[in-house]
Structures are given as C-alpha cells and as structure tokens.
Amino acid sequence: MEVLIDILYLFKFIFDFLFITYAIVIIITYIILAIISGLALRAYLKKNKNVNYNSIISTPLAPSISIIAPAYNESVTIIENIRALLSIFYNDFEVIVVNDGSKDDSLEKVIKAYDLVKVDFAVNYQVNTKEVKGVYKSKNKSFEKLTVVDKVNGGKADALNVGINISEKDLFVAIDVDSIIEPDALLKLVKPFLDETDKKIIATGGVIRIANSCLIEGGHIVKVNAPKQFLPSVQVLEYTRAFLMGRMAWSKLDGLLLISGALGLFDRNIVIKAGGYAHTVGEDMELIVRMRRYMCENNLQYRVEYIPDPLCWTEAPSSLKILGRQRNRWTRGTIDTLKIHKKIFFNKKYGRMGTLGYPYWYFFEWLAPLVEVLGFIYLIILSFFGLVNWPYFILMLFFVYSFAMAFSSWALVFEELTFHKYEKKTDIIKLFITAHLEPIIYHPLTLIWAVKGNIDYFRGKTGWGKMERAGFKKKLNNIKK
Amino acid sequence: MQLLLSFMDNKIFNYLNDAFNRLPDNALNNIFILIILYFFLSFLILLVFILVRRIYSVYLKRRKRAVFNYYQNILSKYIFDESYKSMAYSIFSKAESAFDKDILIDVLYNYHIKFEGAHQKILKTIYKELQLNQLSFEKLKSKNWTTIVKGIQEISEFNIKAENKKILDLLNHKNNIISFEAQLASIKLLPFVPFAFLDNLERPFTKWEQINVYDLIKSKNIEVPDFRLWLNSKNDTIVEFCLKMIQIQKQYGSEKEIIDLLDHKNQQIRKECIKTIGVLDIKSANELLIKMIPNEDYIVKCELIKAIHQINEKIDLNLYTELLNSNNYSVKKEICYALRDNINYGPFYLAEIYEKTDDDILRQIIKHVFDSKIKV
Numbered sequence: 001m002e003v004l005i006d007i008l009y010l011f012k013f014i015f016d017f018l019f020i021t022y023a024i025v026i027i028i029t030y031i032i033l034a035i036i037s038g039l040a041l042r043a044y045l046k047k048n049k050n051v052n053y054n055s056i057i058s059t060p061l062a063p064s065i066s067i068i069a070p071a072y073n074e075s076v077t078i079i080e081n082i083r084a085l086l087s088i089f090y091n092d093f094e095v096i097v098v099n100d101g102s103k104d105d106s107l108e109k110v111i112k113a114y115d116l117v118k119v120d121f122a123v124n125y126q127v128n129t130k131e132v133k134g135v136y137k138s139k140n141k142s143f144e145k146l147t148v149v150d151k152v153n154g155g156k157a158d159a160l161n162v163g164i165n166i167s168e169k170d171l172f173v174a175i176d177v178d179s180i181i182e183p184d185a186l187l188k189l190v191k192p193f194l195d196e197t198d199k200k201i202i203a204t205g206g207v208i209r210i211a212n213s214c215l216i217e218g219g220h221i222v223k224v225n226a227p228k229q230f231l232p233s234v235q236v237l238e239y240t241r242a243f244l245m246g247r248m249a250w251s252k253l254d255g256l257l258l259i260s261g262a263l264g265l266f267d268r269n270i271v272i273k274a275g276g277y278a279h280t281v282g283e284d285m286e287l288i289v290r291m292r293r294y295m296c297e298n299n300l301q302y303r304v305e306y307i308p309d310p311l312c313w314t315e316a317p318s319s320l321k322i323l324g325r326q327r328n329r330w331t332r333g334t335i336d337t338l339k340i341h342k343k344i345f346f347n348k349k350y351g352r353m354g355t356l357g358y359p360y361w362y363f364f365e366w367l368a369p370l371v372e373v374l375g376f377i378y379l380i381i382l383s384f385f386g387l388v389n390w391p392y393f394i395l396m397l398f399f400v401y402s403f404a405m406a407f408s409s410w411a412l413v414f415e416e417l418t419f420h421k422y423e424k425k426t427d428i429i430k431l432f433i434t435a436h437l438e439p440i441i442y443h444p445l446t447l448i449w450a451v452k453g454n455i456d457y458f459r460g461k462t463g464w465g466k467m468e469r470a471g472f473k474k475k476l477n478n479i480k481k
Numbered sequence: 482m483q484l485l486l487s488f489m490d491n492k493i494f495n496y497l498n499d500a501f502n503r504l505p506d507n508a509l510n511n512i513f514i515l516i517i518l519y520f521f522l523s524f525l526i527l528l529v530f531i532l533v534r535r536i537y538s539v540y541l542k543r544r545k546r547a548v549f550n551y552y553q554n555i556l557s558k559y560i561f562d563e564s565y566k567s568m569a570y571s572i573f574s575k576a577e578s579a580f581d582k583d584i585l586i587d588v589l590y591n592y593h594i595k596f597e598g599a600h601q602k603i604l605k606t607i608y609k610e611l612q613l614n615q616l617s618f619e620k621l622k623s624k625n626w627t628t629i630v631k632g633i634q635e636i637s638e639f640n641i642k643a644e645n646k647k648i649l650d651l652l653n654h655k656n657n658i659i660s661f662e663a664q665l666a667s668i669k670l671l672p673f674v675p676f677a678f679l680d681n682l683e684r685p686f687t688k689w690e691q692i693n694v695y696d697l698i699k700s701k702n703i704e705v706p707d708f709r710l711w712l713n714s715k716n717d718t719i720v721e722f723c724l725k726m727i728q729i730q731k732q733y734g735s736e737k738e739i740i741d742l743l744d745h746k747n748q749q750i751r752k753e754c755i756k757t758i759g760v761l762d763i764k765s766a767n768e769l770l771i772k773m774i775p776n777e778d779y780i781v782k783c784e785l786i787k788a789i790h791q792i793n794e795k796i797d798l799n800l801y802t803e804l805l806n807s808n809n810y811s812v813k814k815e816i817c818y819a820l821r822d823n824i825n826y827g828p829f830y831l832a833e834i835y836e837k838t839d840d841d842i843l844r845q846i847i848k849h850v851f852d853s854k855i856k857v
Contacts, residue, residue, distance in 0.1 A: 046627055047658065050634075055696040060729060061688060120852040122845035124810040137854045144856060194689035395513050402520030409527040416531045425532060432528050 012387060019375050026364055027403060034410060036249035041308055041418055044248075053187040056194070057089050063170035063193060064092040065186055065265070068163030069177035070156050071097055075104040079113045081177050084219025086145060090186040094145045096163045097177065101153025110148055115140045121147075127161040127276030130154035135166065156261070157277035164276055167268060174284075176262045176314065180211055180221055185311040189265040192305035199301040202291050203266045205259030206311030207243040209421065210236045212318060221313050226427035231323060233434045234442045235316040241411040244308060244418065251306030255357030257292075257337075258285040259304070263312035270294065278340070281462065282333015289341050289353070296350045310419055324449045331453025332461065334366050369450035401439050408435035548581060552588045556607075560592070560600050573611055586613050586635060593638055608639050621647055630662045637666035645670050652678050661690050668697055676706045679719055686718040695726070709735035717747050724753040728760040736763050743769060751777075752784050759788030771797050779809045786812070790819040798830075805834065805843060813843055817850040 085095045121135035136148040212232035215223035227233045250256040261284035274294040277283045295302040317323040347354040382388045559569035593604045620632025651663035668675040708723035742754045758766045820827035835847045
C-alpha cells in the first residue's frame with residue numbers, strides 16, 4: 001500500500017512539474033512574442049509613415065496581380081463584393097471569381113449584373129483541379145478586368161487552384177469573396193515585393209479585422225464600430241492578439257507559418273512550383289509551409305512578410321454553432337498541416353521555420369488546448385483523492401485569469417498606438433469589459449471546440465462544415481433600421 | 482515497477498522533490514499575489530492610459546489643425562494678393578517655437594508641391610528669408626533617421642542647392658531609406674548630372690526606388706538621361722531599370738548595346754532585353770532572336786516569340802510548327818498569337834492545324850486566340 005501511495009505521489013510530482021513548466025513556458029513565450037511584435041510594429045510604422053503608396057498606382061514598373069476570389073453560395077453579397085474588388089487601387093490587375101459549383105443563383109446573378117458571356121478560354125492546367133465548366137468575360141468594357149470561372153464543386157483549395165491556372169500575372173491575391181478589402185490593400189501588400197533585395201519575397205499577408213456592426217457602403221467600410229454582440233466582440237480581441245502580437249513577431253523571426261486565407265499575396269510561379277493549394281481544410285497554412293519547404297529544399301533565399309495594416313474586414317460568426325464549426329475546422333487544418341510536414345520538426349535544414357515556427361505551432365497551437373483539458377481532468381482526479389491544495393489552486397486560477405486580461409489589454413494598447421480603428425471611447429471600454437469575460441465565458445468553449453476538432457480529425461472528418469453568413473448588405477439594412 | 486522505485490531513490494528525483502516540497506509557501510504565494518496585482522493594475526492603468534491618450538491626441542490634433550489652418554489662410558491670401566505680404570511676414574516671423582516653425586514648414590512644403598512658377602518662388606523666398614532652411618539643415622544632423630529624411634525632403638523640395646554636398650554624402654548612408662531619399666534629392670538638386678548616383682550604387686536598386694525615380698521624372702518634368710549609359714553597369718538591377726526606362730521612354734539609338742546584352746548571364750536581363758527589342762522594333766535583331774529560341778527555357782522562349790511577333794519580321798515556320806508540338810502551354814499560346822496576326826498565311830495555317838491535330842490543348846488554345854472577347 002505504501003508503495004502505491006509513493007507511486008501516486010511520484011506521478012503527482014511529475015504531472016505538477018510538467019503542467020507548471022508548460023504554463024510558465026507558454027506565458028513567457030507569449031510575452032516574448034508580444035515584445036518582438038511591439039518592436040516590429042514600431043519599426044514598420046516608422047518606416048512607412050511617409051510612404052506615398054500612390055506612386056504605385058500608375059507606374060508600369062510594379063508587378064501585375066490577379067485577385068482570385070473563390071465563391072460558394074455567396075448569392076447574397078457577390079454582386080457588391082465583385083464591384084468592390086473591381087474598384088481596388090492598382091494599375092495592372094484582374095479579378096478572377098471562381099464559382100465553386102454553387103447551389104444557389106450566384107452565377108446567374110453575376111452573369112446578369114456584369115453582362116457576361118462564355119468565352120473559349122484554354123485553361124493551362126499547371127495545377128490539377130476539378131473540371132472547369134466555363135469561363136466568362138464581360139461584353140461591357142468597364143468590366144474587362146473581370147473573369148468569372150464556373151467549375152465543378154471541389155472546395156476552396158480547388159477553386160483557388162483553378163484561379164491560379166487561369167491567371168497569367170506575376171502575383172496573385174487569394175481572398176474570400178465575402179470579405180471587404182480596403183481599396184489600398186494591394187498597394188500595401190505589394191510593397192514588400194517592391195522592397196525585395198537579396199531574399200525573394202514569396203508571400204505577404206495582412207491583418208484581418210472583424211466587420212460585424214461596422215457601417216458598410218458600396219462594399220467599403222465607412223465607419224468602424226466594435227461589435228454589439230459578445231461573440232464577435234471576443235473575436236475582435238482574439239484577432240487583435242493574434243495579428244498584432246503574434247504574427248508580426250513571427251514575420252520578424254522569419255518563422256511565420258500562416259497567412260490568413262481571407263487575404264494573402266503570393267508569387268504565382270513559386271506557388272505553382274510548390275504544387276498549388278492542397279486539398280485540406282487548412283489550405284492557407286499548408287500552402288505557406290509547402291512554399292517555404294520548396295525554397296529551403298532548393299537552397300533559395302526567401303522571406304514571408306507580414307503587413308500590420310488592417311487591409312481586410314470579415315464577418316465573424318455570431319452564433320456558437322457556426323463559430324464552433326469554424327474552430328473545429330481550424331484545429332483539423334492545423335493538425336493536418338503539422339502531420340503532412342512533420343519532417344521539418346526541429347529540422348535545422350528548414351531554418352527558423354523548423355526550429356521555431358513549427359515547434360511553436362506543435363506545442364502551443366495544437367497541444368495547448370489538449371494540455372489544458374488534461375489539466376482539468378487531472379484536477380478532478382486529484383480532488384477525488386483529496387490531493388488538491390485549494391488555496392493554491394485559487395491563487396493559480398487568479399494568476400492565469402489576470403494574465404489573460406492583462407495580455408488582452410496590451411493587445412488593445414497595441415491597436416490604440418498603431419491603427420486606432422475604434423474611435424469611440426465606449427468601444428474601447430466595451431472591449432476591455434469583454435477582456436474580463438473572455439477567460440470565463442469564451443475560453444472554455446474554445447477548448448471544447450479544439451478537443452472536438454482533434455476527435456473529428458482522428459475519426460477522419462475532412463469537410464468544411466456549413467458556414468452561414470448574414471451578409472453585409474443585410475447587416476447594413478439592419479444598421480439603417 | 483522496479484524502475485519506478487529505483488527512480489524514486491534517485492538523487493536527482495530526491496533533490497527536485499525536496500526543492501518542490503520545501504518551496505517557501507508564503508514567499509511563493511506572495512510572489513504570485515504580487516504578479517496578480519500587477520496584472521490587474523496594468524489592466525486598469527492601460528485602460529486609463531488609452532482614454533487619457535485619446536483626450537491628449539485629440540487636443541494635439543486640434544491645436545495642430547488650428548495653427549496649420551491659420552498659416553495656410555494667411556499664405557493663401559499672400560500668394561494671390563501681394564498687398565498681404567507685410568502682414569504675412571509679420572505673422573510668420575512670430576513663429577518662434579519649434580512646434581509653430583515645423584507647422585509653418587509643413588504648410589509651405591505642401592503648397593510648394595501643389596503650385597508652380599511664380600507661386601513657388603514666393604514660397605521659396607519665405608522659406609529662405611525666415612531662415613527655415615536652417616532648421617531643415619539641422620535636421621540632417623539628427624540621430625533620428627526619420628528626421629534626417631524629413632530634412633532631405635524639405636531641402637530637395639525647396640531646391641536649396643547650398644547643401645548639395647551634405648546630401649551627396651548621404652547617398653551611401655547605411656540606412657537604405659536615407660540613401661534612397663538622398664538619391665531622389667540628388668535628381669532634383671543636380672540639374673546637369675541628376676542620375677549620377679547610378680554610377681556608384683552597389684546595393685540592389687529596388688523596384689520601390691525605381692518606381693519613385695520614375696514618378697519623380699514624370700511629376701517634376703526632369704530631363705530624362707540617356708539610359709544606355711548604364712547598360713554596362715555591374716549592378717544588374719540598374720541594367721534592368723535602364724532597359725525598362727528605354728522601353729517606356731522609347732529611347733532609340735541604343736540598339737547595339739541592347740543586342741550585346743542578349744547573352745547576359747542573368748535571365749531577367751535577357752528577358753527585359755528581348756522585350757526592349759520588341760518595343761523598339763529592332764528588326765536587325767530578328768535572326769539572332771530566332772537563333773536563341775531552341776536554347777532558352779520556356780519563359781525566355783515566350784518573350785522571344787512575342788518580340789519577333791512585335792517586330793513583325795519573317796518567321797521560321799518550321800521552328801514554330803516544331804514548338805507547337807512542344808509540351809509547354811505558354812509557348813504554344815505565344816506561337817498561336819504570332820501566327821494569328823500573320824495576315825499572309827497564319828490564320829489559314831492555324832485553321833489547318835486545328836482540323837488535323839489530335840492535341841486537345843492545342844485545339845483549345847487555337848480557339849482561345851481567336852476569341853476576340855479575351856483580351857491579351
């Protein structure tokens with residue numbers, strides 16, 4: 001019996017040690033990343049303070065760009081969103097909308113609105129895709145930059161690959177057709193490509209912001225408001241933390257593994273050489289990792305850059321069901337990418353991606369929620385045996401809670417000192433209150449979704465899950481009411 | 482089990498276990514309580530910081546705007562009506578604080594960009610007579626690179642040539658942004674040799690710098706140099722830029738130098754060179770371009786076919802037929818475009834191929850090139 005108790009204490013010691021070490025490492029990592037991000041943000045703003053992006057608009061010296069927008073059942077917003085894309089500031093660009101076998105009347109609406117006719121377009125199948133049913137161009141000269149492709153449904157990655165095959169420009173932007181792109185987004189995204197010296201820029205990404213409750217007119221954000229509902233509000237904090245305090249640092253450290261699928265600019269040739277988008281639910285992250293692998297394996301010097309300017313606005317899920325599906329998908333996408341590219345785990349050959357970026361995603365993006373849930377189960381077991389030091393536990397709980405709050409507050413300070421998008425004082429106070437509630441109400445849900453995502457992944461679930469959006473147009477009407 | 486028991490007897494385990502158990506609970510708890518308090522306090526302080534900062538920045542913005550508008554109104558009156566001169570000078574000379582003087586320079590600078598001729602002269606006179614140029618010179622000595630950049634921009638905008646030497650010294654500054662601003666300034670300040678900086682530039686001349694130089698040439702009507710002068714530069718980015726400028730400015734007379742670059746080891750330069758031959762319609766290069774086709778990769782091949790197509794010289798039908806049977810989509814498409822536009826026999830030849838070929842891709846490409854709704 002004594003031996004058994006000793007063993008129990010041994011396990012308790014090991015687990016206590018592991019959990020505490022893990023928590024300390026993760027907190028220190030977050031703090032280091034936040035500091036690096038802060039410095040990188042400061043340098044970026046200083047460098048670009050007086051940049052006149054307008055000189056790119058009319059120059060024949062800038063690279064040409066294709067905007068590729070996959071669309072699936074986007075009938076509510078597609079007309080307005082295409083109009084917004086066509087009005088983007090850039091000289092040599094085209095818009096390729098890929099209708100991925102929509103079941104609604106998206107295609108019919110677009111054909112009618114933009115006066116489209118089917119053309120004899122010979123698709124260059126550089127990346128394998130599902131069948132293209134037709135390519136459409138406008139009879140109206142005002143829309144000559146627009147190409148609409150109708151294809152058999154094959155998912156977002158397949159639709160993007162079709163866009164890549166249709167495009168003949170130097171670079172391409174992958175966007176979600178239901179996102180709102182800032183008119184100067186391309187000018188800012190292309191800037192790192194123009195600054196290229198000895199290292200080839202293969203991709204740039206921008207910050208994605210939440211558009212819920214914002215005032216939108218003609219496909220553009222007219223007034224930025226903090227979301228009225230709790231769930232989108234909490235996502236504002238999440239996005240601000242991730243983009244301003246995380247990815248900025250990873251770009252600086254040259255370990256960035258993800259450029260959001262909602263907006264990213266890529267070197268088309270490198271993407272084709274790397275094999276295009278893979279058929280996975282985390283196609284955005286997987287592409288960056290594969291492009292980086294391609295460059296490393298061919299001994300080519302490269303960089304993936306990140307732009308902290310808010311360039312793209314998206315509608316965040318406001319229902320638990322939809323948000324849960326989205327997070328489930330993100331978890332599956334992360335695991336899939338990590339699994340496909342397990343070769344780079346702590347592999348020096350892949351530079352900082354192998355020694356820093358990949359291990360971070362492995363331990364802190366994939367495993368963190370699982371460790372947290374395990375910790376909770378461990379707590380239940382210990383309390384069953386009466387081994388919990390409750391005052392100490394409460395102290396730890398307060399420690400973690402206060403850290404989460406302080407971290408979110410810093411994210412809001414970063415936002416305030418940089419882009420200052422939430423002008424109303426009440427918006428800032430609202431977001432601070434949300435930061436209070438997030439660890440108690442929202443965080444446990446993210447753990448459940450992450451665990452479910454893990455279970456679904458290992459049970460072989462590969463679908464995207466149905467994503468319903470209210471549509472900005474409808475939202476605008478609601479705001480006006 | 483034995484292993485576990487032996488591990489429990491292990492010295493390291495005992496040491497760690499003791500260390501963990503002997504942690505001074507009170508001290509550790511106090512540390513945690515302090516950290517928690519710090520986090521909570523920082524939460525409150527940051528909220529107050531944001532709110533106070535907002536109030537201050539609104540105040541600062543309003544103050545700046547008020548001073549800016551005040552100076553702007555007076556300047557507008559003076560520019561369009563000489564009788565306001567003494568009033569304007571008496572008000573401007575009262576600007577003593579660095580804050581006021583900086584805003585005054587901003588107002589003059591913005592107007593100087595917008596206006597031309599006599600108005601520009603008035604603005605420059607005010608800038609010099611109030612000795613605001615001294616402030617700009619002082620900025621060149623700053624340790625802050627953004628202040629140096631501002632100084633360079635002001636001096637070059639007002640075309641103050643007295644400090645040319647200082648600006649030229651900054652051409653090789655280790656900070657690329659300062660060096661780039663100095664390049665732009667030297668274009669404005671050195672009327673006889675505005676592009677002299679291209680002679681000594683060793684680091685890559687980035688696309689962003691190229692775009693800004695081009696923009697400056699356009700907006701300030703700067704006399705365009707003969708870009709052929711730098712076609713032998715050792716800096717490939719300068720050669721590439723010059724080839725692009727020769728295309729844009731349609732600078733004829735550099736045929737020999739361009740043809741000489743066709744065997745350049747840098748593929749990007751070869752590509753740009755071929756493009757230039759097409760744009761300048763250098764017919765004498767046709768034979769050479771045809772000879773290059775078999776030895777180049779598909780990217781350069783496409784440029785070669787395009788250039789030959791552009792200069793509209795005779796084509797090698799046997800070679801083109803051979804290339805139509807190649808596996809490369811882009812090459813096939815360029816050949817089809819070239820044949821389509823060859824009014825003598827091209828369209829008929831393509832129609833014949835369309836009927837005879839088993840290559841579905843080629844058939845699709847032929848249909849593609851004849852579809853007038855698809856713009857190239």
